[in-house]
Amino acid sequence: MKKLFLLICILSISISSIKAQTNDEKRIDSLANLKAKRIVDSTLKAIEESKKKSTPIPRSQKFNLKITADGTINDGNVQRQIFISRLNTSLSEGIFWFSMNPVFTYGETNKRVQEREFFTDISSTIFYQKRVYGLGFGVIEKSNLRAIEIRDLIGAGVGIRFIKDNPNAELSTSVAVIYEKTNFIDKEDIQTMRLSVRLRGNYNVFKNRLKLSHLSFFQPSLTDRKNLRWNGIATVEIPFSKRINIRASIENSYESIVAPNRKNNDFRTTFGISFTK
Numbered sequence: 001m002k003k004l005f006l007l008i009c010i011l012s013i014s015i016s017s018i019k020a021q022t023n024d025e026k027r028i029d030s031l032a033n034l035k036a037k038r039i040v041d042s043t044l045k046a047i048e049e050s051k052k053k054s055t056p057i058p059r060s061q062k063f064n065l066k067i068t069a070d071g072t073i074n075d076g077n078v079q080r081q082i083f084i085s086r087l088n089t090s091l092s093e094g095i096f097w098f099s100m101n102p103v104f105t106y107g108e109t110n111k112r113v114q115e116r117e118f119f120t121d122i123s124s125t126i127f128y129q130k131r132v133y134g135l136g137f138g139v140i141e142k143s144n145l146r147a148i149e150i151r152d153l154i155g156a157g158v159g160i161r162f163i164k165d166n167p168n169a170e171l172s173t174s175v176a177v178i179y180e181k182t183n184f185i186d187k188e189d190i191q192t193m194r195l196s197v198r199l200r201g202n203y204n205v206f207k208n209r210l211k212l213s214h215l216s217f218f219q220p221s222l223t224d225r226k227n228l229r230w231n232g233i234a235t236v237e238i239p240f241s242k243r244i245n246i247r248a249s250i251e252n253s254y255e256s257i258v259a260p261n262r263k264n265n266d267f268r269t270t271f272g273i274s275f276t277k
Contacts, residue, residue, distance in 0.1 A: 064090045070249060070272030082107035084270055097128035116144040131161045135174060147185040147259035153178050155196060168204040187259045193222045211237040228256045245274045
C-alpha cells in the first residue's frame with residue numbers, strides 16, 4: 001500500500017513538472033514570436049521610409065503655346081499690305097520658366113517690299129513663382145525696314161510682380177543690364193551697354209469677355225546718353241471660342257540712332273486672330 005502511494009506521488013510530481021515545462025515553452029515561444037513580429041514590423045517600416053526618401057518628388061510642368069496672325073491692307077493712292085506672325089511658347093518646370101517668342105513681319109508698299117523683319121527672344125526665369133525673381137535672356141533681330149543686318153542682345157536682371165496669384169490680372173516689371181551689338185547695312189556698327197526696363201501686364205475683364213495686354217521697353221545706353229531705344233505694344237482680344245480670339249494691336253517703336261534715310265519712329269495698327277493652347 002505504501003509503495004502504491006509513493007508511485008502515485010511520483011507520477012503526480014512528474015506530470016506537474018511536464019505541465020510546467022510545457023507552459024514555460026509556450027511562454028518562450030510567445031515571447032520569441034512577439035520579438036520576431038517587432039523585428040519584421042520595424043524592417044517593413046524602414047523599407048517604407050527608404051522608399052519615400054528615394055522616390056523623387058514629382059515636378060509640376062506646364063507648357064503654353066500661342067500663335068497669332070495679324071495684318072493690315074490699304075488700297076487706293078497707296079497700296080500697303082503688312083502681315084505679322086507670332087509664336088509665343090513657354091515651359092515651366094520646378095523653379096524654372098523658359099520662353100521663346102519669334103516674330104516674322106512682311107510688308108509691301110505699292111508692290112515694293114519695305115519690311116522683311118525677323119525677331120526672336122529666348123528667356124529663362126528662376127523662382128518665377130515668387131514675387132521677386134531672376135531672369136536672363138538673349139535676342140536676335142534682322143530688319144529690312146531699319147537697314148539692320150543683324151542685332152544681338154544678351155542680358156540679365158531681376159523682376160518684380162506687382163499683381164500675383166490673381167487669375168484675372170498680372171502686372172510685373174523687370175530691370176536688366178544688356179549688351180547690344182548692332183550691324184547696320186550702310187552705317188557704322190554699334191556696341192553698347194544698356195539699361196533695360198520692362199513693364200508687362202495681362203488682364204481679363206467683363207468675366208473673360210475681353211482680354212487686355214501691354215508690353216513696353218525703355219532702353220537707354222549706359223555709355224552714350226544720346227543713344228535711346230523704346231518700344232511698346234498694346235493688344236485687345238475678344239474670345240471667339242475657347243482657344244481662338246479676335247484681336248487688334250497698336251505698336252510704337254523709337255530708336256535715336258538709325259541708318260541713313262530711315263526715320264526714328266515707327267507706328268502701326270494691325271488686326272488679326274490668335275490661337276491659344
